[in-house]
Amino acid sequence: MNKKSTNNDAVTIRFSGDSGDGMQLTGGQFSDNTAIFGYDLNTLPDFPAEIRAPAGSLFGVSSFQLQFGSRKIFTAGDELDVLVAMNPAALKVHLSDLKEHGLLIINTDNFTPKNLKLAKYDENPLDNDQLDKKYRVIRVGMTKLVMTKLEDSDLTSKEKARSANMFALGLLYWLYERDTETTINFLNKKFKSKQLIAEGNIKALKSGYYYGETIEVIKTTYRVDKAKYPPGKYRNIMGNQALALGLLAASHNNDIDLFYAGYPITPASDILHYLANYKSFGVKTFQAEDEIAGITSAIGAAFTGNLAVTASSGPGIALKGEAIGLATITELPIVIINIQRGGPSTGLPTKTEQSDLLQAMYGRNGECPCVIVAASCPSDCFNMAYEASRIALEHMIPVILLSDGYIANGSEPWKFPSVKDLLKFNLNYVNKGDEFSPYNRDKKTLARQWAIPGNKSYEHRIGGLEKDDGTGNVSYDADNHHKMTLKRQEKVDIISNFIPDVEVYGPSSGKLLVIGWGGTYGSIRSAITKAHHEDLSVSQIHLNYINPFPRNLGEIVLKFDKILIPELNMGQLLSIIRSKYLVDAKGYNSIKGKPFSSNDILQTIKTHLKD
Amino acid sequence: MSNTEQLTKKDFTSDQDVRWCPGCGDYAILAQVQKVFPTLGIPKENMVVVSGIGCSSRFPYYMNTYGFHSIHGRAPAIASGIKLSNPDLSVWVVTGDGDAMSIGGNHFIHVLRRNIDMNILLFNNRIYGLTKGQYSPTSEIGKVTKSTPMGSLDYPFNPPALAFGASATFIARTIDRELKHMGSMVEESSKHIGTSFLEIYQNCNIFNDGAFSNLTDKAIKSDNVIVLEENMPMLFGKEKDEGLILEGTQFRVVTLGKDYSESDILIHNPEDRNLGLILSEMTYNEDLPVPIGIFYKENKPTYDFMMTDQINRAKNKAVDLQSIIEGPNPWNVK
Secondary structure (H helix, E strand, C coil): CCCCCEEEEEEEEEEECCCCCCHHHHHHHHHHHHHHHCCEEEEEEEECCCCCCCCCCCCHEEEEEEEEEECCCCCCCCCCEEEEEECCCHHHHHHEEEEEEEEEEEEHHHHHHHHHHCCCCCCCCCCCCCHHHEEEEEEEEEHHHHHHHHHCCCCHHHHHHHHHHHHHHHHHHHHHHCCCCCHHHHHHHCCCCCCHHHHHHHHHHHHHHHHHHCCCCEEEEEEECCCCCCCEHHEEEEEHHHHHHHHHHHHHHHHCEEEEECCCCCHHHHHHHHHHCCHHHHHHHCCCCCHHHHHHHHHHHCCCCCEEEEEHHHHHHHHHHHHHHHHHCCCCEEEEEECCCCCCCEEECCCCCCCCCHHHHHHCCCCCEEEECCCCCCCCHHHHHHHHHHHHHCCCCEEEEEEHHHHCCCEEEECCCCHHHHHCCCCCCCCCCCCCCCCCCCCCCCCEEECCCCCCCCCCEEEECECCCCCCCCCHHHHHHHHHHHHHHHHHHHHHHCCCCCEEEECCEEEEEEEEHHHHHHHHHHHHHHHHHHHCCCCEECCCECCCCCHEEEEEHHECCCCEEEECCCCCCHHHHHHHCCCCCCEEECCCCCCCCCHHHHHHHHHHHHH | CHHHCCCCCCHEECCCCCCCCCCCCCHHHHHHHHHHHHHCCCCCHHEEECCCCCCCCHHHHHHHEEEECCCCCHHHHHHHHHHHCCCCCCCEEEEEHHHHHHHHHHHHHHHHHHHCCCCCEECCECCCCCCCECCCCCCCCCCECCCCCCCCCCCCCHHHHHHCCCCCCEEEEEEEECHHHHHHHHHHHHCCCCCCEEEECCCCCCCCCCCCCHHHHCCCCCHEEHHHHHHHHEEECCCEEEEEEECCCCEEEEEEECCECHHHEECCCCCHHHHHHHHHHCCCCCCCCEEEEEEEEECCCCHHHHHHHHHHHHHHCCCCCHHHHHHHHHEEEC
């Protein structure tokens, strides 16, 4: 054996193959293993919108990327250190992202004439040494090796061939000096009732691991030092999972039942899946007949005193618009979650984008301001779901929580909180003996009293027609409508007194301030960190609260000569900041359905610093 | 159930002025509902009336219960959220033919399919009143209105048949002018566990006056309406001398006397689904009378009952929240 270890501070790996090749599972397993072994990491799953795109086709390629390392990892990485390509189409789609001298691991068995043709290769790229000139190539006939290993198994040939992904995973485990135990446990659990399949996969996994050890072709193993974390208890978590837990914690910690209603839509459906498993906490999940029933049933639940939540993606939020107006005028607490994806229309369902901010801000009829908060990374989805619930309930107001496909499906280590340390909410239930009128308001928050059906002597009617302030009776009075419109805006604005100030990362004043929001936090922070390493003077703020903005935002923006706002849209936060603070902020925009490259942001920062 | 005996119509009357056009059929319905509600044995604070948009949907404002006047077509969905949040509530949806059959058609069929325990009162006047007189999805084909100067081209929905198609577990019809019958139908709706669907033929005296005059005019109504009563022969007519018999799969009207006696007449069994289906098909059949009463009723577990049951079963296996937050593979950093 000729094995030597080199230390790198971060490594980016991409598993790619046909959508039937199990790349998401493989990547997920590698991520969990990576987290348990104590690295920081960030992941980027990327799969076709078609559930089963034609096998071997270019648009049927599915991939899973992760970056892990000993330092804080903010993104899933830009250039690849390692590319696993399970078929010609995957090689064709992803090769350009592999670094020069990067490691290229290929399953040669899938390089059949038919697959080459589907991938639009005129000749087999494995037939010459062009690849070897640029990359370090490992050619393995994974499928045949696995078939041979499983010769005596009663599995069908198709089932045997399908475990080639576990071979690839085993090979990577060996490469990064990992233990296969976590995946063996996982497989035994997943295929509890299908022992044959579990055995087959475990054998394939081990074959890959031993293959790495045995074959001399692999000369270098990369070992990555463990990240330095603050002490505490950690777990690996995905954004949508964290979001569901945040809602659950908000409900459980404040003794208020959680009612969640939604219609299945990518990439938000997982929230429904997670919450449906928390029935033991009294969580009620309702798979509605359409997006509109999703939000309106939630509004019914809010009227009935629940923590009411609905989630969707942009197209579904568009359908919910009228009902968001109803929740606004009836001043009921509801959390509306938008896991953003590429648009317009059906757009890019499985890709990420930040292009629904202005929809959240303005996408309704009439003057209809809503509170907007945004999560910045997978684990932050927990905090912001908790915060969205708090604001909705304490202020009796609809809150829109923006996440996106990238952080929803991405995962990272999370130093999870202790439930008992989480903030308790001040709920607005009308108390026995209180003088009641449906639109009586709290002096500080302007929240109206919450009288819930079932409570005697508080019977009242609310609805979508304009309300008389105080009584809540229908009112067509001109001055009242003017007053109520201003009041609904004031209810939103006043919330800036109940949210934290934003913190500046880097110098508190200077030449350049980079402002971001939502899921781009990692890419921007990574670029800023690199810039600081190069002694560049640049600062960052990242907004979790967008409507209203934190109170101190206005002062901060005036302390910098220039403002740069990178967004995965055409400049939506940019237009809000420009109009609100009258500053000449500049945008940096990318609408490609994928996260920013932090190097690109760094280059843009440099350009702005030079001018 | 305390103190419910003393409730009166007055308890269910809100302080708001009723704004329907004078002569509107809605007044009679409101009066009957306010009369029946105190007799149902349900505490007032447990009653919620939900509506969408349209003339009928102003209803909740006039009822001194919990109420929600929502957006067009969505009342069944809002009511679903209310009932599922608190299954102890008595939930009533008030809707119209445009609200329930057109813009809210999807919610209407899905709430029936799920059999959530609530009551739907459909005020069917076969016209759009609030928007001043366009034809509705229950208007007869050829209806001349402002939006259809040469006559409407769409075939109308048949609401009870639509409810059957959606697997409703209680389907009934009444008429705004038949006060006593309406009262008893509201009561039966309330008693039914599951979604009850009550269609109420209601006269819009401004935009579709007389739409049901053949069913309400004293001189002719008994020849045109058949009142369905459980375990009773299906007789109608001023002298109760006309009845329905079954020929193959079709109803035929026969006259009692020489050829037929009461024993030949079909007995109404509201638990017979096939019978209910052909009764619902009588709606637009000009050779047959129009049925009112309970077409069909069925006992079937409700969505809210089954949901509560699942939650109770899950609670037996409760895990603590902190351990769920920790997940299966937490690790310590020292």
